[in-house]
Amino acid sequence: MPPRYIVRGGRPLHGTIRPAGNKNAALPILAATILADGPVDLDNIPHIRDVDTMLALLADLGAEVAWTGANTVRVDTRAVHPKPLDAALCASIRASILLAGPMLARFGKVTLPPPGGDVIGRRRVDTHFLALEQLGASVSIGERFELRAKELVGADIFLDEPSVTGTENALMAAVGARGRTVLRNAAAEPHVQDLARCLVAMGAHIEGIGSNIYTIEGGRPLGAASYAIGPDHIEIGSFIGLAAVTNSAVTIDPVRPDDLRSTLLGFDRLGIRPRIDGTRLIVDADQERRIRPDLGGHVPKLEDGPWPAFPADVMSTTIVTATQCSGML
Incomplete structure (x- = not known):
């Protein structure tokens, strides 16, 4: 039998996770x-x-x-x-x-x-x-x-x-x-x-x-x-999405806040708003998960680009997270 993952879902996550080095x-x-x-x-x-x-x-x-x-x-x-x-x-x-x-x-x-x-x-x-x-x-x-x-x-x-x-x-x-x-x-x-x-x-x-x-x-x-070496800001973005879609309370420690400005801005558009406390990033449970429309009710868009724009490697995680949010992106 080939290797496989067996995932039993429906359980919220909790605790602190340390991101890998970049x-x-x-x-x-x-x-x-x-x-x-x-x-x-x-x-x-x-x-x-x-x-x-x-x-x-x-x-x-x-x-x-x-x-x-x-x-x-x-x-x-x-x-x-x-x-x-x-x-x-x-x-x-x-x-x-x-x-x-x-x-x-x-x-x-x-x-x-x-x-x-x-x-x-x-x-x-x-x-x-x-x-x-x-x-x-x-x-x-x-x-x-x-x-x-x-x-x-x-x-x-x-x-x-x-x-x-x-x-x-x-x-x-x-x-x-x-x-x-x-x-x-x-x-x-x-x-x-x-x-x-x-x-x-x-x-x-x-x-x-x-x-x-x-x-x-x-x-x-x-x-x-x-x-x-600093923590991997791409992995941190994945953990934010993981916590949000499972409605979990997760702390990511350590982080470098300056590395996360565009990532947090992107998740904020989805109604996901982690908190920064020193070198800790706290993702609370029960995030709003509602996509904020542009002015006039227009469908917003999230685009990646060269730094400091939204990182391309976080985009796939963000798209999956958006499927669990109300609204259109």
Whole structure:
């Protein structure tokens, strides 16, 4: 018999739940450890397959990696050497492309296969390479991506789209580039902010964190650091929807309130209004669950967009939640 879930519904939930660390912050931060001349201790890392694969890629390059706790990892990349990235590992994780920026910044070259991972429509990598080219890299694309740079030099870069991973690669490369880099039209999602803050903890100088314009003073030495990754705001959105549709009283702890502004605004439109108490988000039972129409009685719409707009990855949860609300969306 194939594996299956048996769900017996009709029971309200109650209690406190701890969200996992943000996977989309953990992966670029693990890649960024290549830039550090010393061990980096990372806390609140989700112990999932993608993280294990990224750690395996780093280990294959020569890094020392160790889980020092249930969700704590130490990475020491001082022994890393430039070699082509393992094709089999890259084929199983799209985030392998995040190694391009730090490898290029540290060694002046990187060879990597096209990234694998989940297939959700077309996902461009052009933004990555266009930004790296403006920092001084040459890019050759065939069966593998070959990037070379005698020296990375800061530049004023307008990204052709606010790509999350494109911004992250550009940030990591710019930290290692000589001089000032300005990244415009950059992504500003919570996981991009986490990467930038971790780089600052390692010794980088980055201004504009949380905005769409980053200013990086590159070429500074980076060293050992400790950093705790923030809670996954997408998972928190799922827990809000779960509590609402089951008419449950649930506390989510910890949260970062600034990461939840657009999410809470979206749920408010559905008549679901959690309360913030410090680092706790409290979803009370008996939410109104009534969709608020636009002025004039028009049908409202909820749209996702680049940060700080409503997160696309919370949309599926919100649609399911809306089916349990009165009104039309």
